[in-house]
Amino acid sequence: MGEFAFQTLRESITSAIRSKILTGELQPGTKLAEQRLAEEFGSSRAPIREALRQLEQEGMVEYSRNVGCSVRRVKPEDAYEIYLLRANLEMTALRYFDCKFQEEDLRTLRGILEEMRNVRPGDLSQIVENDNRFHAVIVQRAGLPRLLKFWDDLNYGNLLVGASSGSNHETLAQRQNGIHTKLYEALASGDTEAACRAVYAHYMEPMERMRSANSAGQAADGTAK
Incomplete structure (x- = not known):
């Protein structure tokens, strides 16, 4: 039951961040800090980290040295x-x-x-x-x-x-x-x-x-x- 709840939370957070990117609320280049997002969604950092990794796989965000995670620019x-x-x-x-x-x-x-x-x-x-x-x-x-x-x-x-x-x-x-x-x-x-x-x-x-x-x-x- 706990795992199911965690997965649901992670998916909800993934969907919410994705929506912010698509609507332009989060512009290309915007830094995505795990702690700030955890506070925004009222969660621990674990589901935030999983959500960002999912969005990285989708090509929506990227990780870079000295910057961390940010919204990706599509060329x-x-x-x-x-x-x-x-x-x-x-x-x-x-x-x-x-x-x-x-x-x-x-x-x-x-x-x-x-x-x-x-x-x-x-x-x-x-x-x-x-x-x-x-x-x-x-x-x-x-x-x-x-x-x-x-x-x-x-x-x-x-x-x-x-x-x-x-x-x-x-x-x-x-x-x-x-x-x-x-x-x-x-x-x-x-x-x-x-x-x-x-x-x-x-x-x-x-x-x-x-x-x-x-x-x-x-x-x-x-x-x-």
Whole structure:
């Protein structure tokens, strides 16, 4: 019972700190002191330490010498790598089971699409949770535990990318259903290569646009100098 309570407390603290990062209450570079957080949450330092380690694994915080733990800055190359890995893991899964989804899977995907339609504008946490649940159907169907673990480790990296993208999250909430409906149609087609192309485009086309925008911005800065 004590272990269950400890785990629940740790998870609650992890969720609360994560939310503060995503909403911008804790900005990149903000130092996260264990004692101050323990006082804030009315806990010992042990669950705080575990929560910070979990967030470190998710890529949300980082430890460095002479600084300790702080909120991590997500760089464009981090976003690109996260999306590239997610895309390739999902394509591997699709090829493994030859895009043969069961009707139960398709029903689940349609249900998530409906939830996407009803998400509150600007609710980034729910937006990304729905996104992760949708894509999880793909990797779970493959039944490959290591592949699922690799993919799952990138989930909150995906959340960080969304929080750091500078996108209008209210617009994203409105667009999410349409974006994933297009992907659903490719998955439901049963055409493995068409589904793989759709998954790759889903992830990488926004990243390529981001790269182009960054390159253009750097070029403009160089010209200005």
